[in-house]
Amino acid sequence: MRVFGRGEGGGSADGIGARSESEYEALRRRCEERLRELEATEPLKQVHLPSLLRSEGMSRRTFLKWASATTALLFLPASFEKLVARAAAVMNRVPVIWVEYQDCAGNSEAILRADGPTIDELLLDVISLEYHETLMAPSGFQAEAQLEDALQAFRGKYILIVEGSIPTEGGFGFNGPRGESFLENLKRLSRDALAVIAVGSCASYGGIPAAYPNPTKAMGVWDIVKGKPIVNIPACPMNPANLIGVVLHYVLTGTLPELDYLLRPKFAFGYRIHDNCERRAHFDAGEYVEQWGDEGARNNFCLYKMGCKGPMTFNNCSIIRYNDGTNWPIGVGRGCIGCSEPGFWDKYAYERPMAGANIPVPGLWNMGIERSVDLLGVGLLTAAGAGIAIHAFLSAKYGKKSDEGAPGAPPKEKS
Amino acid sequence: MNGEASGTIVRVTRMPKSWRIFHWVNFLAVFAAVVTGIYIARPYYQAMIAEPAVRKFVMGWNRAIHLYAAITIDVLCVVSFYLYFLSRFERPVRKLLPTREHGREFFEVLANFFTFNRRKRFDSAELDTFNAAWFTLLHLLLLFQLFTGLQLYVYSLESGLSSVGGWWPWLMHVATDWTYWAFGGRMGVRWVHHFTMYLLLAWIAFHVYYEIWRTVYWREGDIAIAFGGEKIARRLPGTAAE
Numbered sequence A: 001m002r003v004f005g006r007g008e009g010g011g012s013a014d015g016i017g018a019r020s021e022s023e024y025e026a027l028r029r030r031c032e033e034r035l036r037e038l039e040a041t042e043p044l045k046q047v048h049l050p051s052l053l054r055s056e057g058m059s060r061r062t063f064l065k066w067a068s069a070t071t072a073l074l075f076l077p078a079s080f081e082k083l084v085a086r087a088a089a090v091m092n093r094v095p096v097i098w099v100e101y102q103d104c105a106g107n108s109e110a111i112l113r114a115d116g117p118t119i120d121e122l123l124l125d126v127i128s129l130e131y132h133e134t135l136m137a138p139s140g141f142q143a144e145a146q147l148e149d150a151l152q153a154f155r156g157k158y159i160l161i162v163e164g165s166i167p168t169e170g171g172f173g174f175n176g177p178r179g180e181s182f183l184e185n186l187k188r189l190s191r192d193a194l195a196v197i198a199v200g201s202c203a204s205y206g207g208i209p210a211a212y213p214n215p216t217k218a219m220g221v222w223d224i225v226k227g228k229p230i231v232n233i234p235a236c237p238m239n240p241a242n243l244i245g246v247v248l249h250y251v252l253t254g255t256l257p258e259l260d261y262l263l264r265p266k267f268a269f270g271y272r273i274h275d276n277c278e279r280r281a282h283f284d285a286g287e288y289v290e291q292w293g294d295e296g297a298r299n300n301f302c303l304y305k306m307g308c309k310g311p312m313t314f315n316n317c318s319i320i321r322y323n324d325g326t327n328w329p330i331g332v333g334r335g336c337i338g339c340s341e342p343g344f345w346d347k348y349a350y351e352r353p354m355a356g357a358n359i360p361v362p363g364l365w366n367m368g369i370e371r372s373v374d375l376l377g378v379g380l381l382t383a384a385g386a387g388i389a390i391h392a393f394l395s396a397k398y399g400k401k402s403d404e405g406a407p408g409a410p411p412k413e414k415s
Numbered sequence B: 001m002n003g004e005a006s007g008t009i010v011r012v013t014r015m016p017k018s019w020r021i022f023h024w025v026n027f028l029a030v031f032a033a034v035v036t037g038i039y040i041a042r043p044y045y046q047a048m049i050a051e052p053a054v055r056k057f058v059m060g061w062n063r064a065i066h067l068y069a070a071i072t073i074d075v076l077c078v079v080s081f082y083l084y085f086l087s088r089f090e091r092p093v094r095k096l097l098p099t100r101e102h103g104r105e106f107f108e109v110l111a112n113f114f115t116f117n118r119r120k121r122f123d124s125a126e127l128d129t130f131n132a133a134w135f136t137l138l139h140l141l142l143l144f145q146l147f148t149g150l151q152l153y154v155y156s157l158e159s160g161l162s163s164v165g166g167w168w169p170w171l172m173h174v175a176t177d178w179t180y181w182a183f184g185g186r187m188g189v190r191w192v193h194h195f196t197m198y199l200l201l202a203w204i205a206f207h208v209y210y211e212i213w214r215t216v217y218w219r220e221g222d223i224a225i226a227f228g229g230e231k232i233a234r235r236l237p238g239t240a241a242e
């Protein structure tokens, strides 16, 4: 629970706020009505989910397992499973425009299912992606025309997904055949969007392009887009399950999920890595990996001293993991680098003991955010010690002066 | 002042028993918080206990002691601020009022310290302005540790629940979320919390040295205050505060 912060007033919707039986019942009715409406509309894209699943060799059982996991992900009771499964099939009714700015395309990559797609990744095939430069066949003016069509046809109805940070320094980052700057492009496309979803840390907070010294003055979507509902799904890359969760939430309820103070959906970012980490017992016990490959590493000890930032990081990768629940960073024996936190590259991403990192960051005399504490602190203590020693020496040597006259008789203690 | 005159020398009570208890409890708590805080920042010893991880809580104990110490310091801080204003013994806040007299006294003490003098043109039977300011600085540093420390602590109660009820994390957020923005996020808060420990250590170093120096120089037994609660004061004819 956050009391104040940037999240408030960000224009987010109320989300799934149900707590009691009757509230869930009301929510269920609302969702059913919404799904009926959507099912009656024309799909924007002809995909038949059951056949798509079949063609990928996935059984209905696998799909239902996914639906039950996703229901739990969204904090909904099991009675919503059927609704979630129905919502997945009508995701092709929601128009989505996906733009990519200053980034490594890692988030697109994350949904590209290089090998054995997960259902979350498959569902991104179901979503009606009206425009996605990296994935679409047309290019240049042809792509531009398609974008224009989509903007006209779905004015006020499309979800704008932004990947990558936005350079605000002139001369960096241009889009399309007319060479429109990323900044202008984002402003133009967000104007008529229903909501903007920033995927990945770059789009959320500037990410790696915004790392010190940030030559392009890169920023996140929320620094630029005002007066629109914004959802941040940070991490490097974001977990496709979380994007599907947000879109599915919208399809199911017609609202965006509840957000935290950094505009991240609470269903995904309400967890601290450290609190759901399989190595946590070793942390509390004081058993740490001291060096890569040491005895502790072989025994899956806690990675805190190898720089794990799990205690400072909020994300659900410790629970849902990556690649269909296969594994996650700490599971394979390396610390969390806090990739879903603002400023993660400067402040979190080093494999050093928490207090011993030495990466240059601004404002701290380039000494490293953590190491500088001890350097400064020990320096200060040394200075204090030296000052005391010098003063004591000078006092002993020169301190004979007194204008009290001759010292009085030694004090006589009275009882 | 409750003292007995003996010529120009008076014996004065400077710290009632309760103040002395607060002083030493505060010292022990700060000491414990420093030792355990360093462990939390950088665990400097391995738990070499032949017990399964789930049964030995080396980091767990360090964190627990750190928090117990923090609670003790915080409570004492609150008590101190109360005593600043409403103590029946002496109200240090009076000495903090920016009057000319106080300014003069402040620099008199400092001048003594830097010119190796024992000139005292003020009443040393009372709390002097310099020490009043110096102790206030300590309490402000401790208060700062309270805000930044609780901000670091409240992450583990992200659910908004706690064993004493939801009001506690709520209160911590209300009271400390400003530090998150002021210091640029959690890492910044961690940084200043850690760094302020060094300021506190430097504060202690100066405090101890100053009291010893003052004892040697002024020959008023100041160092005894923290133990027996009393010292003696030499009064110049005509300057004694009646």
Ligand code: SF4
Binding pocket: A273, A274, A275, A277, A278, A279, A280, A281, A283, A301, A302, A303, A304, A308, A309, A310, A311, A330, A335, A336
């Ligand atoms: S490995 Fe990281 S997240 Fe896991 S217990 Fe250790 S510090 Fe926490």
Ligand code: SF4
Binding pocket: A235, A236, A273, A313, A314, A315, A317, A318, A328, A329, A330, A335, A336, A337, A338, A339, A340
């Ligand atoms: S463990 Fe940490 S660094 Fe790795 S993906 Fe999760 S939040 Fe990002």
